[in-house]
Amino acid sequence: MIIYPAIDLRGGKVVRLKEGDPARMTAYSDDPAEMARKWLSMGAVWLHVVNLDGAFGESDDANRSALEAILKLGAQVQFGGGMRSLDAIEDAIALGVSRVVLGTIAIEQPKVVIAALKKFGPEKIAVGIDARDGLVAVRGWKSDSGILAKDLALQMRTVGLRTVIFTDIRRDGLGSGLNIPSTRELADVSGLDVIASGGVNTIGDVIEAKEAGLAGCIIGRALYEGTIKLNDALGIKP
Secondary structure (H helix, E strand, C coil), X not given: CEEEEEEEEECCEEEEEECCEEEEEXXXXXXXXXXXXXXXXXXXXXXXXXXXXXXXXXXXXXXXXXXXXXXXXXXXXXXECCCCCHHHHHHHHHHCCCEEEECHHHHHCHHHHHHHHHHHCHXXXXXXXXXXXXXXXXXXXXXXXXXXXXXXXXXXXXXXXXXXXXXXXXXCCCCCCCCHHHHXXXXXXXXXXXXXXXXXXXXXXXXXXXXXXXXXXXXXXXXXXXXXXXXXXXXXXX
8 A cells, every 4th residue: 555645735835625615724845845844854755745726716827836846846746726627637747746646637527638648548546536425526625516426536547547636624633533334345346446534533443444455545644743653654663
C-alpha cells in the first residue's frame, strides 16, 4: 500500500479544509516545496497535490508555481483539482506530474477521460470519486451529481481506468477515521485499485486501510497536526 502525504494548495499556501469547505480552512505553510521536501526526506515516494483554487474554478497561478517547485524535487506527484480539459491534463503531464486525478470531468465529460486514457495510458490517469452520503459530488464538492459512487466506478472501469481515489466528504479533514466499509465495497464492486482518503487520524486508520487490501492511503491533517508520524505510516523506524 502506498502512503501519499497530501499537499492541498490554496493561493500558493499549504492548507486543509474541513469537509471541503473553504470557509473552514487551516493554513499550515507558505512554502509548499519546503513541505514537500520534508515529506520526501522522511521517506515518502509519492505526494498527493491538490489545486483547490482550480477545483473551485478560481485563478490558480500561485498554485501552478507551487506545483512546479514541488516537481523540481523529483517526487512522483499525483495531482488533481480543476482538471477539466484534455489540454489541462496534457499540460500537467508535460510539467512532470506522474498521475493526474480527474473529478468533475468524469461526470460531465466522460469522453475526455476516455481520450486521456487512450493518449496517456491508465498509469497516468486516476479518477477521484468524492462522495457525500454515497452520491458523487462535483465542482469542488459544491454540487451533488445524483450519481452513486459505485456506478461511476463501474462506468470508469469499462473505459479502461485502473485507479480511483475515494473520499468520504463527511469525514474529510475532520479526523474521524476512514470510511473503510464503503471504500472496501467500492474496491470489491469495481475491481479497481482504490486509494483511501478522508478522515485519517491515527496510525490505526492506516493499518485498517492496509488490512482492507486498499492500494493506497492519503494522509493530510493528521500529518500536519502530528496525530500520525509519517515514519510510522511508512513502516520506517525513526
